Amino acid sequence: MRFELAALAITLALGAALVLFGMAPAWVWPLVPLPYLMRHLYHLVRLTHLIRRRQRLSPPFPRGLWGEVYGSLARYQQRGRKGRKRQVRFTRRFRQAADAVPDGLVILDKLQRIEWANPAAAPLLDVHWPRDEGRRLSELLAQPDLTPFIEVGEYLRPLEITPEHNRALMVSLRIAPFGEHKGERLVVARDITKLYHLNMIRRDFVANASHELRTPLTVIAGFLENLADAPATPVNHRRPLTLMQHQAKRMRSIIDDLLTLSRLEMDGQDTAQGPVDVAAELEPIVHEALALSDGRHRIECSVDPELLLIGNQVELRSAFSNLIYNAVRHTAPGTRICVRWALDADGALFSVADDGEGIAPEHLPRLTERFYRVDQGRSRAAGGTGLGLAIVKHVLNRHEANLLIASTLGKGSRFTCQFPPGRALVRPPQPLIAAA
Numbered sequence: 001m002r003f004e005l006a007a008l009a010i011t012l013a014l015g016a017a018l019v020l021f022g023m024a025p026a027w028v029w030p031l032v033p034l035p036y037l038m039r040h041l042y043h044l045v046r047l048t049h050l051i052r053r054r055q056r057l058s059p060p061f062p063r064g065l066w067g068e069v070y071g072s073l074a075r076y077q078q079r080g081r082k083g084r085k086r087q088v089r090f091t092r093r094f095r096q097a098a099d100a101v102p103d104g105l106v107i108l109d110k111l112q113r114i115e116w117a118n119p120a121a122a123p124l125l126d127v128h129w130p131r132d133e134g135r136r137l138s139e140l141l142a143q144p145d146l147t148p149f150i151e152v153g154e155y156l157r158p159l160e161i162t163p164e165h166n167r168a169l170m171v172s173l174r175i176a177p178f179g180e181h182k183g184e185r186l187v188v189a190r191d192i193t194k195l196y197h198l199n200m201i202r203r204d205f206v207a208n209a210s211h212e213l214r215t216p217l218t219v220i221a222g223f224l225e226n227l228a229d230a231p232a233t234p235v236n237h238r239r240p241l242t243l244m245q246h247q248a249k250r251m252r253s254i255i256d257d258l259l260t261l262s263r264l265e266m267d268g269q270d271t272a273q274g275p276v277d278v279a280a281e282l283e284p285i286v287h288e289a290l291a292l293s294d295g296r297h298r299i300e301c302s303v304d305p306e307l308l309l310i311g312n313q314v315e316l317r318s319a320f321s322n323l324i325y326n327a328v329r330h331t332a333p334g335t336r337i338c339v340r341w342a343l344d345a346d347g348a349l350f351s352v353a354d355d356g357e358g359i360a361p362e363h364l365p366r367l368t369e370r371f372y373r374v375d376q377g378r379s380r381a382a383g384g385t386g387l388g389l390a391i392v393k394h395v396l397n398r399h400e401a402n403l404l405i406a407s408t409l410g411k412g413s414r415f416t417c418q419f420p421p422g423r424a425l426v427r428p429p430q431p432l433i434a435a436a
Contacts, residue, residue, distance in 0.1 A: 110183025296333035322388035331356035
C-alpha cells in the first residue's frame with residue numbers, strides 16, 4: 001500500500017512540476033496518472049483471466065498492492081489444494097473402510113432412493129452400486145414391512161427379513177438418520193443366519209426338554225405328596241419328604257417359566273391384542289403378593305382405574321406379577337413396596353419401587369439375563385427361578401415397551417415399564433342413567 005501511494009504521489013508531483021515550469025500545457029496534468037491507472041487495469045484484467053481459467057498463481061508477483069493480492073490468492077489456492085487432497089484421502093479411506101466392512105451399508109435419500117452401497121450389500125440385499133443408484137430400496141427387497149419400518153422412524157429394534165434372492169439368509173436391518181439433509185438414512189444389513197439357527201435350536205431344546213421333564217416331575221411330586229401325607233410314613237422320613245416336595249415345586253416353577261419364555265420367543269407378534277383393564281388385573285396380583293408377604297411388607301398402590309392398555313392380557317399379567325412378586329421375595333421384612341400405574345408425558349407407565357437395600361451398579365445390566373441372580377443363596381431361598389425379569393423383558397418387547405431399572409444401595413430399587421403413548425387408552429365416561 002505504501003508503494004502504491006508513493007508511486008501515485010511521485011506521478012502527480014512530476015506532472016505538476018512540468019506544468020509549473022512551463023514544460024507542458026495545463027491539460028497534460030490530468031493525463032499524467034494515466035500510465036499508473038493503465039497498470040492497475042492490466043493487473044485487474046490479468047487476474048480476472050487467471051481466475052476464470054482457474055490457473056494456479058505462482059511467483060514472481062508484481063510489487064506493491066497487486067503483489068499482495070496475488071500472494072494472498074496464491075496462499076488461498078494452496079490451502080484449498082491441501083484441503084482437497086485431505087478430502088480425497090479421507091474419501092478414499094472411507095471407501096476402503098466401507099468396502100472392508102462385512103455388513104451391508106446402503107445410503108438412502110429422503111425419498112428412500114439408493115445413493116450409495118458398499119460391496120457387502122450385494123450378497124445380503126441384492127443391492128449393487130452404481131447399477132441400482134436412484135432406485136427405491138423397497139423395490140429391490142420386496143418386503144411388506146420394510147417401507148413402514150423406514151417411514152415410522154422408530155429404529156430402536158432391528159427388522160429381521162429373509163431376502164427374496166436368497167431364502168437361506170436371515171438378515172437383520174438397522175436404520176439410522178444420516179447426512180446433513182432431513183430424511184436421509186443409513187441402512188445397515190447384518191447376516192444373522194447362524195445366530196438365528198442357534199437361537200432356534202436353543203429354543204427347541206428348552207421347549208422339548210421342559211415338556212419332557214414336566215410329566216415325570218408331576219409323577220414324582222404326586223408320589224411325594226402321598227408319602228408325606230400317609231399315616232404309615234415314619235416321622236423321621238417326613239422332613240426329607242417335605243424338602244423333596246419343596247425342591248420338586250421349585251423345579252416345576254422353573255419348567256413353567258422356561259415354557260413361558262419359549263412360547264414368547266417362538267411365537268410371532270401376538271395379533272390377539274385388545275384393551276386390558278390393568279387396574280382389574282393388578283387387584284388379584286396385589287392380594288397374592290400380600291399373602292406371599294404374610295404381613296412382612298407394606299404394599300402401597302397408586303393405580304389409575306380409568307387407564308387401559310392395548311396388549312395381551314395373559315402376557316401383561318405375567319410381567320406385572322413377576323415384578324411385584326420379585327419385590328416381595330427379594331426385599332427384607334419391613335420394606336415398603338409402591339405399585340404405580342399411571343399416564344405420563346411419555347405414555348403409560350407401570351412401576352414397582354421399594355425402599356430396600358438396593359442393587360449394586362455392576363449387577364444392573366445383567367438383571368434380565370436368564371438365571372442371573374444378584375445373591376445366589378438368597379434368591380434360591382426366596383423361591384425365585386432367575387427367569388422372571390427375562391420374561392418381563394420379552395413381554396415388553398412384544399408390546400413395544402422398555403424396562404427401566406434404577407437402584408441405589410441402601411435406598412432401594414425401581415423397575416419401570418414404559419409403554420408408548422399409542423398403547424394407552426383412557427376408559428370413556430359411562431353415561432348417567434336417570435332414576436325412574
